[in-house]
Amino acid sequence: MIYLRRMDYTVIVYHLLFHLLLLTLGFSPAFCFFSSIKNTFKWGVQSVGNAVCSGVNCCDFHLNDNVEENLTKLLKDKLFGQHIAASLLVEALSSHRTHKSQKALGIGLHGWTGTGKNYVSEMIAESLYKQGMRSPLVHVFAGRASFPDGDEVKKYRKDLLTWIRGNVSDCGHTLFIFDECDKWPVGLIDVIKPFLDYHSVIEGVDYRNAIFLFLTNTGGSAIGQRMLDLHEEGVIRDKLKFEDFHDEISLSLFNEEGGFFKSDIIRGDGIDFHIPFLPLExxxxxxxxxxxxxxxxxxxxxxxxxxxxxxxxxxxxxxxxxxxxxxxxxxxxxxxxxxxxxxxxx
Structure with a gap:
């Protein structure tokens, strides 16, 4: 059963009072009656729709149109010094949404702190959903804050598995943001790997429309050193390409201690795009x-x-x-x- 809020009843009363005022000012009774009924009914339908779709129900209700255009504008207006990231992010979302993807989209954001990884995550959420980061379809896990005890990996794996499966069951267009992955307990991140493999359906749940963002400092030092070398060689920053940092990110993912260290999710190429965030000048x-x-x-x-x-x-x-x-x-x-x-x- 759907219940209207007290404020909803108040607004209905105001609608009726307003049209009674029109009546006293000389408008015809028929005009006031039908106008009142029309506006109140229109408002009531909208209110009921919002009530029904306030959670993860009505999955499409939460989704934005023109996602790529919105994201492109946000990145252009608000992200500084990250031309590689801006280009790859739009490409990643566009290819995943335009073509019928065979798997969930996995994106790794790599770089020093403060280079825009969290900021970009918010832009992606704002582009995808009407409520942005407040959407019930956005789920954030933050390093040690979410997984503080290295001895509880077994429990964390079970909880994370249940959380992902449950939320994607409710709505396939779900965004998961995993922040500070380099600070996760070793072995935890591999529980996500099955959701990023090439499976159309797992135990009756379709994960192909889900998006997984992995934010990490892993690779940041190597990206910084490579950036410095290229700068000293006289290479113009705006001319840099993803290929200039590919090897640095790959080696760091395999060799740096942290959540990705020797993980199956890296060995199995579960993450589709590894995007470098360059040091800022x-x-x-x-x-x-x-x-x-x-x-x-x-x-x-x-x-x-x-x-x-x-x-x-x-x-x-x-x-x-x-x-x-x-x-x-x-x-x-x-x-x-x-x-x-x-x-x-x-």
Missing amino acids: ERHVRKCAERQFELKGYSNPTGRMIEDVLKNMLYGPTSNPIFSMTGCKRVHSLVLSVIARLKLEL
Whole structure:
């Protein structure tokens, strides 16, 4: 049974009162009656629809149209210094959605902290679902926060298996975001492998429309070193291609300690795209700062305001300090600090 909220009844009463007012102003009774019934019925249908589809019911109700166009615009407007990632992400989603995929989509996002991996995950969710990250079809697991005890791998595997199977059973168009995979207990991530294999259906559940994002620092150091080498060779950043970092990511996945270490999900190529996030330079951090000031109502921050953010960032490596060691991660808090100081000076 569907129950309307108290607010729903209140709005219906307001509709009726409004049309009674029209009647007192001289509008014909027939006009007021039919107008009232029409608008109230239209609103009621919409309200009932929202009530029914507030969870994972009515799977299609939660989905956006024009996903690729939306994602392309978000990446262009909000992501800085990551032309390789932006291009590959749109390609990955487009190919998976346009063609009848034979498996769930697995995407690995690799790079230093603060380079935009979490930010991009939010953009993907915003593009796919009407409620973005608040959609009931988005599920986030965050490294040690979700799996704190290395001795509980058996329990975590069982829980994760049940959670994935249950949610995809409710709606195949589900997004799973696995953050800080490098901090997962070794062996846990392999429980996801069957869902990323080439199976149309597993125990009656179709996983082919599901998307799995793996966010990790694994490969970040190798990407940074390769980036530095190419920079010193005079290669222009915007000319860099995915192939310039493929070997670095592959070797890191096999050899670095952490959640991916010697995992079957890597050996079996369950992840379709391994996307490098490049270290950010000062010019990119500047854009991040400008963006944060704009979001706080300062559309034209002064040069001093920007410099007060940039001077508190740490750059490296020591031999050639051109990269922000924390990307744009600290920018938000530094912008808030600058704004607070400005208000005190008034």
